[in-house]
Amino acid sequence: MQVARLRLHLHTRTVRGKLEQMLRALELERHYSKDEILEAYLNLAPYGRNMEGAGAASELFFGKTAARLTQPEAVALSVIPQSPARRAPGSMNNTALNAAQNRWYDRAGAREDFSARSFSARAQMNGGNFAPHFVRQVLTEGRDEEQILTTLDLARQQMIERRIADYIALNRERGIVNAAVLLVDTRTMDVLAQVGSAEFWNTQINGQVDGTRAPRSPGSTLKPFVFALAIDQGIIHPLSILADAPRSFGDYNPENFDREFLGPIRATDALVRSRNVPAVALAAQLSHPSLYEFLRNAGVHLPRDEASYGLTLTLGGADISLERLVHLYAALANGGELRPLRRTSSREPSKSSRRILSAEAAFLTLDMLRTNPPPSLAEASLDSPVYWKTGTSNGFRDAWSIGVFDHYALGIWIGNFDGEPNPAFLGRAAAGPLLFGIIESLRASWPEPPVRHEPPAGANLKRAEFCSVSGNLPGPHCRQRTEGWFIPGVSPIKQCEMHREVLVESDSGSRGASDDGIRHLRREIYEFWPADLLELFESTGAPRRAPPFGCDIPSTDAHELRMISPTSGPAVVIRRTLARDGIPLRAQADAGVRDIYWFSDRSFIGRAPPSQTLSWKAQSGEYELIALDDRGHSASCSVVVR
Known part of the structure; x- marks a missing residue:
């Protein structure tokens, strides 16, 4: 009867529900033996706090598998499912559990050493000594071994739990009450610590939800x-x-x-x-x-x-779990190879892997993340680098911080499982300090030699000198230079064209095309930024010196025109409702360009300086959009309005 109710989720408080329960129970007895039905009941029996099954209860209540339970412990588990909310062990003086045990003892007439006191003393929670979310996940993976050896490092797990508790105590006034953390050894992909919530038994924060596996908006972590x-x-x-x-x-x-x-x-x-x-x-x-x-x-x-x-x-x-994010960042540490996570150590680490990035791209991405400064000066003194990124979801519902350091990948999530927003949920301000606090504790308690960040063996990488301003290979007029990595044959490498020597008339200050020996000219170096970026520099309070204008300057001495709105491509599809309000038209032009002329097929739309946006109201249809500057350069794209 109970198996039918639990397995089929029947509502048995009505006559109709009871009749259906009886019918389903008869069907079960017709197809399964008594032992099979008993086994099913033990796997489905409720033990309170959303826990199901005697196996899970045995692990959480007593820290052992059901096969290793003593007789008092087994009896304690047998009486809890009749009233799990009242009888689940949680204190040293659980009267409901004690009373149930006494009644069982009276009926059984058991030996003197099989007393209720033995039950009570043994049926207490071993609070804090376990990783309940980790254990639950391992148990639900359906492994058949009598003894399961896990990858969990209890010392690291408990240290992280303490750091979370301390961090929340310090930040509770800001509304930070919950966190999830996952620590993975990137060499073996062993899950060393998994904290799904700040307090597993805290119903106010839905503590039994596993925050390492719950899909959430990842913000900027991708x-x-x-x-x-x-x-x-x-x-x-x-x-x-x-x-x-x-x-x-x-x-x-x-x-x-x-x-x-x-x-x-x-x-x-x-x-x-x-x-x-x-x-x-x-x-x-x-x-x-x-x-x-x-x-x-x-x-x-x-x-x-x-x-x-x-x-x-x-x-x-798109939503993604903390576990998936840590898995992806571990792939960066492993040269672009995605290897399976491991929670049980009864078998060798999997040699199967999937390449999702080149070793060169993985190395360069970590090298970029290395320059991300810690959230405070206190953490800036860390000896070895941390390659990390933060994220804040839309509406301030999730704060993320994912880091790769030494031989580990560590992920932090801060938020509320019910999705309640909080302006304090900022990746750098909320999740970043906890990330670096845990890293500091890990390095202090388990010191390891510093890991040098070097290119993988045989990687197609080269280090060269670049123009600091343009990011291209330096030309003869580039004064500020810096070193950096690139991938030969792949990276977009060309010589800098931004720094150019210009002939300027001393009297008028205008630009000359060549030295004709008549005018008094001087040679100056200018940065040739696109006009829209020059305008942006000025709006941010950091104007650049624009090159002087000269009517006799040939158009070959300029960058090509590039359409930036709508985005250039084979075909740009725009909704009709947006087109009615006006499609923004803008193109990137050389610093010497004064006007850009816009055409729809052969129809003139209008003209505007490169620093301004022109609005185009279009009807449904297909168009060839053309931009033409006053130097003769053009750009075009196909636009579909529907």
Whole structure:
């Protein structure tokens, strides 16, 4: 009867429910033996606090498998399921459990040493000595061994639990009451510590939910993989210059967290400072794999098709668990190879792996993350580097911090399981300090020799000198230089064209095309930034000196025109509702360009300076959009409005 109710989730408080329970029980007896039905009951029996099964209860209440229980312990487990909420052991004076044990003793007429006192003394929680979420996961994996050897490092587990408790005690007034942490040894992929919540038995925070496996919005924690894919596909190298400027991607208009724009920025700085627009721009340029294809290949569950997510994946548009994030970051530490996580040590570490990134891209991505400063000066004195990234989900519901250090990958989640937002849930401010606090304790208690960050053996990597301003190989006029890595034959390497020598008339200050021997000219070096970025520099309070204008300057001495809104590509699809409000038109032009002329097929739309955006109201249909500057350069793209 009880197996039928528990297995089929029957509602048996009505006459109809009781009749159905009896019918189902008869069906079970017709197909299964008494021993099989008893085994099923022991695996389904409720033990309170969302716990099912005598095996799980035995592990959590007594710290041993059910096969190793003493007779008093076994009897204690047998009486709890009739009233698990009242009888589950949790204190030294559990009257409901004691009374049930006494009644069993009276009926059984057992020996004197088989007393209720023995039951009570043994049926107490071994609180704090276990990793309940870890144990529950191992037990539910359905292993048949009588004895399971796990990868859990109890000392590290308990240290992390203490650090979480201390951190929450210090930050409770800020509304930080829950956290989840996962620690993995990247050499063996052993899970060394798994803390699913701050307090397993705390119902106010839903403590039995495993925060290491609960899918949540990851915020910016996936950005390193966008940059890694862009490196692999030859779009950037760590010193490439990206544009942190207003930009539209069809009908998607991402903003930075601080709602400001920094203008030209190195790829490394864009990643470390978590700039949204450059990251989305890179994601838009990825071919195969895209970020969506990369995540699917890495085993991340994405229930919808790629078009449903679009470019929002870059900024946390799909839920992912802490375990998956730590797994992905461990792949960076393992040279781009994704290896299975391991929770039991009864077998050798799996040799099966899946390459999701090149060894070169994995190395360069970690090298970029190494420059991310700790959340406070106190942690800046750490001897060995920490390669880490933070994330904050939309609406301040989740704060993340994932780090790779020494031979470990460590992940932190701060938030509420019910999704209640909190302005304090910022990745760097909320999750970052806990990450570095745990790393400090791990290194203090289990010191290891520093691990040097060096290229993998045989990697196709080369170190060279770059222009500090343009991120390209230095030309004859580049004065500021820096060293950096690139992948020969893959990275987009060319000579710097930004620094150019200009002939300037001493009297008028205008620019001359050549020295004709008549005018008095001087030679000066100028930076030739695109006009829209020059405007952005000025708006941020850091104007650049624009090169002087000269009417006789040939158009070959300029960068090509590049359309940035709408995003250039084979075909840009825009919703009709957005087109009615006005499609923003903007292109990136050389510093000497004064006007850009816009055409829809052969129809003139309008003109505007490169620093301004023109609005185009279009009807449904297909168009060839053309931008033409006053130097004769052009750019075009196909636009579909529907």
